[in-house]
Amino acid sequence: MSNPRQRKQQMSVLDRLQxxxxxxxxxxxxxLLVFFVYGFIAWTGIISLTDSRMLPSFDIQGFQQYAxxxxxxxxDVAFHNLLIFGSLYVLFALMIGCLLAVLLDQHIRAEGAxxxxxxxxxxxxxxxxxxxxxxxLNPSLGxxxxxxxxxxxxxxxxWIVNRDMAIYVVVIAAVWQASGFVMALFLSALRTxxxxxxxxxHLDGASTTRIYIGIxxxxxxxxxxxxxxxxxxxxxxxxxxxxxxxxxGPGYSSTLPANFMYEMAFRxxxxxxxxxxAMMMLATVAAIIVPYLYSELRAKHxx
Amino acid sequence: MATISIEHASKSFGSxxxxxxxxxxxxxxxxxxxxxxxxxxxxxxxNIIAGxxxxxxxxxxxxxxxxxxxxxxxxxxxxxxxxxxxxxNMTVERNIAFGLEMRKYSKAERKAAVRExxxxxxxxxxxxxxxxxxxxxxxxxxxxxxxxxxxxxxxxFDEPLSNLDAKLRGEMRTEIKKLHQTLKATMVYVTxxxxxxxxxxxxxxxxxDGVIQQIGTPQQIYSTPANMYVAGFVGxxxxxxxxxxxxxxxxxxxxxxxAVLKGQPIEYFLPLQETEQLAGREGSKVVLGLRPEMIxxxxxxxxSAPEIECDVELVEPTGADTLCLIRLAGQPAKARVSxxxxxxxxxxxxxxxxxxxxxxxxxxxxxxxx
Ligand SMILES: Nc1ncnc2c1ncn2[C@@H]1O[C@H](COP(=O)(O)OP(=O)(O)O)[C@@H](O)[C@H]1O
Ligand SMILES: [Mg+2]
Numbered sequence: 065m066s067n068p069r070q071r072k073q074q075m076s077v078l079d080r081l082q083x084x085x086x087x088x089x090x091x092x093x094x095x096l097l098v099f100f101v102y103g104f105i106a107w108t109g110i111i112s113l114t115d116s117r118m119l120p121s122f123d124i125q126g127f128q129q130y131a132x133x134x135x136x137x138x139x140d141v142a143f144h145n146l147l148i149f150g151s152l153y154v155l156f157a158l159m160i161g162c163l164l165a166v167l168l169d170q171h172i173r174a175e176g177a178x179x180x181x182x183x184x185x186x187x188x189x190x191x192x193x194x195x196x197x198x199x200x201l202n203p204s205l206g207x208x209x210x211x212x213x214x215x216x217x218x219x220x221x222x223w224i225v226n227r228d229m230a231i232y233v234v235v236i237a238a239v240w241q242a243s244g245f246v247m248a249l250f251l252s253a254l255r256t257x258x259x260x261x262x263x264x265x266h267l268d269g270a271s272t273t274r275i276y277i278g279i280x281x282x283x284x285x286x287x288x289x290x291x292x293x294x295x296x297x298x299x300x301x302x303x304x305x306x307x308x309x310x311x312x313g314p315g316y317s318s319t320l321p322a323n324f325m326y327e328m329a330f331r332x333x334x335x336x337x338x339x340x341x342a343m344m345m346l347a348t349v350a351a352i353i354v355p356y357l358y359s360e361l362r363a364k365h366x367x
Numbered sequence: 368m369a370t371i372s373i374e375h376a377s378k379s380f381g382s383x384x385x386x387x388x389x390x391x392x393x394x395x396x397x398x399x400x401x402x403x404x405x406x407x408x409x410x411x412x413x414n415i416i417a418g419x420x421x422x423x424x425x426x427x428x429x430x431x432x433x434x435x436x437x438x439x440x441x442x443x444x445x446x447x448x449x450x451x452x453x454x455x456n457m458t459v460e461r462n463i464a465f466g467l468e469m470r471k472y473s474k475a476e477r478k479a480a481v482r483e484x485x486x487x488x489x490x491x492x493x494x495x496x497x498x499x500x501x502x503x504x505x506x507x508x509x510x511x512x513x514x515x516x517x518x519x520x521x522x523x524f525d526e527p528l529s530n531l532d533a534k535l536r537g538e539m540r541t542e543i544k545k546l547h548q549t550l551k552a553t554m555v556y557v558t559x560x561x562x563x564x565x566x567x568x569x570x571x572x573x574x575x576d577g578v579i580q581q582i583g584t585p586q587q588i589y590s591t592p593a594n595m596y597v598a599g600f601v602g603x604x605x606x607x608x609x610x611x612x613x614x615x616x617x618x619x620x621x622x623x624x625x626a627v628l629k630g631q632p633i634e635y636f637l638p639l640q641e642t643e644q645l646a647g648r649e650g651s652k653v654v655l656g657l658r659p660e661m662i663x664x665x666x667x668x669x670x671s672a673p674e675i676e677c678d679v680e681l682v683e684p685t686g687a688d689t690l691c692l693i694r695l696a697g698q699p700a701k702a703r704v705s706x707x708x709x710x711x712x713x714x715x716x717x718x719x720x721x722x723x724x725x726x727x728x729x730x731x732x733x734x735x736x737x
Contacts, residue, residue: 260452263419264513269440269469282456 105346112339120335129340138316139341142324145231146348149238149320150299156239157295158288161246166276168247169254179251182244190241194308197237198224230310230318237309238302246291253287254280289356296352300345321345368430369443369520369553370395371416376425378411378577385411386577389425393555398547401557402564402600403574409557410449412574413523416555417444429521440469445514446523449530451506453498453513460494463512470517484512504535515546524556528563540566561601565589573597590724595733598656598726604690607662607700609655610730613648620645622655622727625696626677628715635675637722645727645737653736656726659690662702664709665719672719682712691716 115125133139164182168175185193200206201224211219223229257280265275303322306312312319312327319327321341329338371393378386385408393399401409414420415427418439426433434442445466453462461468463484464477472480485491488508498506507527514522524543528536544567547554558564564571565585572582573596581593592598598606611622620641625634639645665674680699681692689709691702702718710716727737 258450258452260448260450261454263414263417264446264448264452265454265465266419267417267439267444267446268466268513270465274469279454279456 108339108342111336112343114336116336116339118333118335129336130344132337133340133344138319139321139324141316142319142321142341143344145318146300146321148231149235149302150296152232152235153238153242153299154292154295156235157242157246158291160239160243161291162250162281164243164247165250165254168251179248183248184244185241186245188241190302190304191308193237193241194305197233197240198309201233201236224310225314227314227317230314234302234306234309234318234320238299238305241305242295242298246295249287249291250284253284257283289359293352293356297349300349300352321348368395370428370430371521371553371555372428372431373412373416374426374428376412376415376422376427378408378415378420378423384577386415389577389579391572391579391582393553396551396553398544398554398556398567398569400564400568400571401555401574402559402561402571404559404600407574408577409559409574410525413446413525413555413557416521417446417523418442442521443519444521444523445517445519446525447510447514447527449526451498451510451530453506453509455498457497458494459490459496459498459501459509459512462498462509463516466513466517480516481512484516487515488512503530503532504539507531507539511543511546515550520552522552522554524554526558527556529558529560536563543567561603565601571601573600591735592656592726593735595654595656595728598728598735602658604659604701606726607657607659607695607698608728609657609695609698609700610652611655611696613645613651613653615649620649622653624655624675626675627694628677630678633677635673637673637720637725639722639725639727639737642737652730654728654730654733656728657695657700657720658724659701659703661721661724662693662700662718663721664704665717666708672721674717674719676715676717678715679710679712682709684709693718 110122110124111120112129113124113126114121115123115128168178168182172178201221203209203220203222203225208219208221211221224233261279262275265279270278301322302320303326306318306320306323310318312323321344325338325341325345327338328334328341371391373389373391376386376389376391377384389412391399401412403409411420415422418434418437422435427435429442454465457465460481463481467477467480481494482491485494488511490505490508490512493501493505493509498509501509507530510527527543528539531539540563543556547567556563556567565588568585570582570584571588573580573588575596581588581597583591588597588601592601592606595608599608609624611624614621614623614636616636616638619636619638621636621638623634624637625632627633665672677693677695679691679693683690683692683701684706686706688703689706691704691709693700693702704716704718708716726735728734729736
């Protein structure tokens with residue numbers, strides 16, 4: 065038998081353990097996060113100010129690398145592609161996802177199966193998506209040759225090998241992949257809409273289209289915002305889809321900034337330049353995420 | 368003119384029958400209350416009248432015309448929902464005007480109509496707000512405004528007051544009643560609150576599991592309930608049910624009422640009117656329905672009324688009256704007496720019983736027999 069004094073001490077050790085357990089559990093991941101995410105952001109930031117080539121050096125040279133970056137046509141193309149890809153990808157994924165959600169919301173019979181089918185692309189790796197679409201869109205293997213074999217001799221769909229159109233092929237594949245996810249997001253939100261509101265609108269004489277456009281979709285604004293932020297940051301991070309689908313080509317006509325960064329940092333021994341392009345991507349992400357977080361936090365504050 | 372006539376209406380969701388062979392007539396300008404506990408199919412019936420749910424079987428007529436396949440917007444019906452169902456993205460003004468907007472009224476007409484309704488409901492100062500910036504009572508008024516602004520011939524209310532606190536509920540109840548008197552429109556009002564039903568209704572239809580149990584004026588429902596379900600649903604505290612035996616004493620027909628006096632069992636005899644339905648049933652068991660106010664202090668009873676004396680187990684003062692808990696035929700029962708005459712718990716007291724208003728039910732079928 066332990067004496068009461070000892071037991072009391074044991075209790076207090078346990079008590080203390082219980083009190084600090086959450087901190088103890090959370091601390092290591094937190095430190096790892098700070099180190100690997102924010103630490104490396106800072107490190108990349110510093111490298112981007114140096115003249116690093118094959119190996120990192122810490123010889124600060126100011127904004128020389130950024131000046132080089134902005135002078136490169138390759139970066140220009142990549143960033144321009146990001147604007148095209150990002151805006152079209154976000155727009156079409158939102159529109160198609162939203163439309164699918166509204167159609168599925170009509171309590172149709174095979175809803176469960178359809179939902180799974182639409183959602184499935186999201187579970188596939190970008191590499192698989194890219195490869196599959198590469199085959200589908202390849203003029204001598206895919207749709208074009210198929211249609212021509214069917215007898216439509218003049219059919220042409222060669223975007224994937226066309227300098228001006230290659231980036232739109234990336235958009236098509238990416239939209240195909242993301243629409244189901246957006247649909248799931250919207251569908252779950254549509255299901256929380258009070259059915260009586262729809263009934264009331266019917267009694268007021270509104271058509272179903274009018275009810276969706278005029279009443280239901282406007283009330284889903286927060287979902288639009290979340291979907292927008294998720295898609296926007298996905299588009300900026302896009303890398304593997306381009307690698308698998310076009311490998312940046314023809315030439316470098318369909319590269320995105322992430323591909324540019326990889327090319328410079330890991331293949332051409334231009335670590336400093338790669339770091340500068342990475343910082344530009346970070347700035348683009350921040351331009352989207354920061355206002356979002358700000359509005360979210362402000363909304364919380366105001367109740 | 369606006370009458371509603373429903374004949375043999377049935378409705379199922381999947382394999383659950385929600386409405387079974389409902390027949391119901393609502394007269395022009397009548398205030399009909401559908402009363403029943405939650406899940407008995409009241410909202411479904413209302414939605415069918417509005418045309419929001421298709422009717423599986425039966426016919427529904429408005430002003431004599433069959434409207435089974437008429438779109439809700441063409442039925443000239445407005446509805447107030449329990450959740451208010453305001454359009455969250457529109458201001459109060461647009462919420463109210465939306466129905467007119469859909470019916471292609473001009474901007475000026477809409478504005479004038481909204482002003483009129485808003486002043487009637489005293490919500491003029493809220494017109495530019497969004498529903499999320501309103502209190503429950505204010506939302507309720509806006510929902511009423513949205514229904515009123517179209518001047519429909521029929522109003523449907525689906526538990527419009529059940530999300531309000533008690534005080535506001537009382538006020539709105541009075542306003543709805545006033546509104547009905549002013550507009551003289553046909554109204555169907557759904558509630559599970561029997562006090563709301565009693566105070567508002569011209570007639571009440573009591574529903575249970577998709578079947579109408581009884582339709583009648585509040586007074587009819589209260590004094591001659593068709594069965595034990597209706598009797599127990601209406602009235603607070605509810606009617607006391609006591610299982611007793613029919614008997615004849617000294618040529619007088621009546622029931623034997625066992626009670627407890629000073630801890631000892633005692634039997635009283637209550638003489639009753641011998642009706643045709645009861646004749647020849649001596650010796651059989653029936654259920655005696657006694658409302659608390661039928662068992663009262665004998666100073667308040669009629670001089671000829673039979674009296675019983677029994678132990679009071681508990682006393683519940685409610686202010687205006689005091690409820691005494693007594694034991695009749697082994698069952699707890701409540702008596703309503705004036706606080707001036709109430710005794711202490713544990714003492715015994717004399718009560719007089721108003722036998723003229725007693726209800727008798729068949730123990731098996733639960734139907735009223737006398
Ligand atoms: N759309 C529906 N699908 C399936 N069952 C329903 C539906 N609407 C109502 N019900 C069922 O019908 C019954 C009656 O519902 P309701 O009319 O809303 O009752 P009340 O309004 O009297 O509370 C309930 O048991 C409910 O579960
Ligand atoms: Mg209901």
